[in-house]
Amino acid sequence: MLAGINTRLEDLVTVITQTESHRQGLLQEAAANWHSWAVKVQKMKAIYHILNMCNIDVTQQCLIAEIWFPVADAGRIKKALEQGMELSGSSMAPILTAVQSKTAPPTFNRTNKFTAGFQNIVDAYGVGNYREINPAPYTIITFPFLFAVMFGDCGHGTVMLLAALWMVHNERRLLAQKTDNEIWNTFFQGRYLILLMGIFSIYTGFIYNDCFSKAFNIFGSSWSVRPMFRNGTWSMETVETNPLLQLNPAIPGVYSGNPYPFGIDPIWNLASNKLTFLNSYKMKMSVILGIVQMTFGVILSLFNHIYFRKTLNILLQFIPEMIFMLCLFGYLVFMIIFKWCYYDVHMSQKAPSILIHFINMFMFNYNDPSNAPLYEHQQEVQSFFVIMALISVPWMLLIKPFILRANHRKSQLQASLIQEHAAEDIEGDNASSPRRAGAHKAQEDYEEEG
Template sequence: MASVFRSEEMCLSQLFLQVEAAYCCVAELGELGLVQFKDLNVNVSSFQRKFVNEVRRCESLERILRFLEDEMQNEIVAQLPERPPPTPLPREMITLETLLEKLEGELQEANQNQQALKKSFLELTELKHLLKKTQDFFETETNLADDFFTEDTSGLLELRTVPAYVTGKLGFTAGVINRERMASFERLLWRVCRGNIYLKFSEMDTTLEDPVTKEEIKKNIFIIFYQGEQLRQKIRKICDGFRATIYPCPEPAAERREMLAGVNMKLEDLITVITQTESHRQRLLQEAAANWHSWAIKVQKMKAIYHILNMCNIDVTQQCAIAEIWFPVADTGRIKRALEQGMIWNTFFHGRYLILLMGIFSIYTGLIYNDCFSKSLNIFGSSWSVRPMFRNGTWNTYVMETNPYLQLDPAIPGVYSGNPYPFGIDPIWNLASNKLTFLNSYKMKMSVILGIVQMVFGVILSLFNHIYFRRTLNIVLQFIPEMIFILCLFGYLVFMIIFKWCHFDVHVSRHAPSILIHFINMFLFNYDDPSNAPLYKHQQEVQSFFVVMALISVPWMLLIKPFILRANHRKSLLQASVMQNATEDVEGDNSSPSGSTGQRASAGAHGAEDDHEEEFNFGDVFVHQAIHTIEYCLGCISNTASYLRLWALSLAHAQLSEVLWTMVMNIGLRLRGWGGLIGVFVIFTIFAVLTVAILLIMEGLSAFLHALRLHWVEFQNKFYVGAGYKFAPFSFKYILDGTAEE
């Protein structure tokens, strides 16, 4: 019963584990997930704990696993294991470290080789296109004669066909630059060289790939003609600044063609080597993908175990680990078996009960309201019959055509059988013109009854809290007046509703007042109107008594408890003062005649009294009790009104169901012939889709939300007291699930 009315009973215990078996025991408790460990080394930094090196090794393995995950990203999908691997033994960390470090080293080496090969491939590709574009330039340039260049002994080019006053050495530089830098590169060359150069460039039609970032890059090929060594140095510096790559390009066409052939051969060999390197890298990634999840789970479990061991005290002399754990008392046997297994080393439906109960309650209310897709089920047979009204032979077609709504007169014998419908609403109401008015009143009263019964049950649950904490004062001065207040007003209202349903009489039913009138009369005491005739004898006296008792319960809750608490506090202070004076008299007999000791003791007593006065504040206690009384009294009214949301939900559900039936399904049932058969099939499909989407999904979620609010707010505020802190057991399942969500 304790687990129903309050949180699970918990136990704090100490564990003394052998150092050799501590790892295995913690692993078994982690698989069980029922134990929360306390940190016994709060004042010890993380770097000074016993198993800090093991934790660092696990973090190093996690770094390698993250590296492997990044390498596999967008290339290979890691395979999930069929079942989670068991917790590895401590010695398995060495094997796992060796395996992962070897795999990391081979993969890094393959990546470095691949980057170097791709860098060489990029350079050879650029040189290949540069030689082609340079050849095209010399062949298509019409302003230059065939003997425009001549090579001298210094390796530079001489200008032949230019006038003598500009005759000098002429050279050229060819290279490749990123396309987005070309405009700035050209502008800076023109300004620095003051226009004394000739620049020719062309876009490279092939998209290249950066060997490091693997991003696509676009480049331009350029050739710059200049005169003099000074300009050559300036051009070189500008090329370095813009990270342009300068390639050697021979001037004779035959040498360029020979160099281009050699570059093509090297590219073919390089492509073969790159393919083999990529195949080796893929094999390594496939090996990692096959076991990555298993390795990650093992590392996370080992790291979690060592974190828990760092929270324990290690007794070096006795070679044991001391741990303090919180665990539910009901699970003591399972925890002991887990510890025994570790030494050898070899909640109701998980919270879904609320949805289950809501489903059962929805079926129950559906049977009460006798409403299934806006149609009633005649299970027990109606208690009303129209035939006795036409025993004299007046039943004919004319009567049916001229009276679409027949008034059932209970005064005629045989119309009402005298026995009400056994359970729920009589199906005859489905034919009544005032069905909606009647069902609204009925559903509203049912919501009020359900709400008041649940709130009374919540107040009763508060009694178990007072008994458990041995608060007798709260039972007499809080629970009893609360029960008197809610039962005398709202409990009596429920009684009157049910009494009127049961006490039906044909002759007085037309003059019986409504329940609302009765409820108002509890305060007005007005029975002069003959239409407000009482339903039973001495009703006025009974209601007067209940009203008086409800009014008495308010000051009972408000005033008595604060004054009794103040009287108890003063009594405890008086007892403490008497004991202190007795102590002073004993000490005074054994002290010097000066009496200084007694004065100091007296001063200490006054100081203690001042401390107690600061701890107990009558004003705060009185205000707190006043707030509780006001919240309870007003809450009973507001919460009762809040339960009317059940009525509103039921009304909306019934109206939506009726609209879907009359506007959708009823149309298909009117069709005849083969067309009607096909039409019924199509319209039923539409009807089923709308029913599932609107009534089951949308209305179901709305009902779940409102029912959850009524449970947590209107019901639990009568007894719920949240204290302590949440129980968070050490569980591998929670650790792995949390990592997966991240």
């Protein structure tokens, strides 16, 4: 009995060993085909997901799908349907027909790998209506340039440019990796955006003469302290009593009159009022560029109103918006440029503050002795601009809602009148139907007797 049990145990061990080896072989074969099977399952799920959106024909021989597609892609869709019929061996030819719909078509903006990042930024703020102007092409330049105005450093811009160039050069290999890292995917999808931001940052960095917070002295400074030393306005005693030496451009020769060929003079990197000068310069340039961009965006809306023939929006929306923007912010840009051009080194100490002027403009305060006027008749001009801006606010916010409300009430009244007339016609038909039936019966009797 012991020998028989041992024999059975050996047979069971042999069966278990063979089963394990067979299972291992099956798992290895399945592992080799696992990726292709997963792809096939995903494709089948995608196909069935699309088929579930279709309707079955009455004859149950074909499927009906209602889709939106660009008109330019009609030929490609027909060709794809024909190829699908040939590959599936179907005997029923696909039919592509246009269907009229009262629903507004969805907005479709065709993009590529370069413009997709900019389109995503625009869509994050809102998607335009069907056939409206798409601002994304203009954003390709304005967005990275306005970023560079704030991030003007050619050193950091070079780092951004090199990182973007690496991603662009290896985009095929990086796309094949398909990582789930959200931060990396965000940077990689915006690689062309980062590329342009790096280029513009290098450009504005050279304008600011700033590379890792250091200035370049390539062409030589246009400032010199030698004339101050020669005419006796600068001496060692002056340096001992006042260690902050001020270069006075009013003294002939201190400033050569020829500005630095490109960007900010490197002498400003040594000045104690460096931040005061550069921050004022950058702030005013940012104000000018921002107002120009806002005005350009409002002008783009005019083309939408003209295309859709919305005269009401032109008269009650576009015109007051432009009046409000130009009378206030456009005038601010004018004052900045006027002050740059009018006040030279001999008049700089008497230059008024634009900020105080802008505040006094809204308060109608023109008796401030500490802030001289910029030009003649400034009071009349600023008062006119403020009044026009105040008029444009109710013009823009009140008139159009009342007109739309009146049109809505008018359409409701017309709809109610149509319903009343239809009800009266139905009642009249019901009342006259017995009379018509009796007349018809009398006519039949007369014909039979005749």
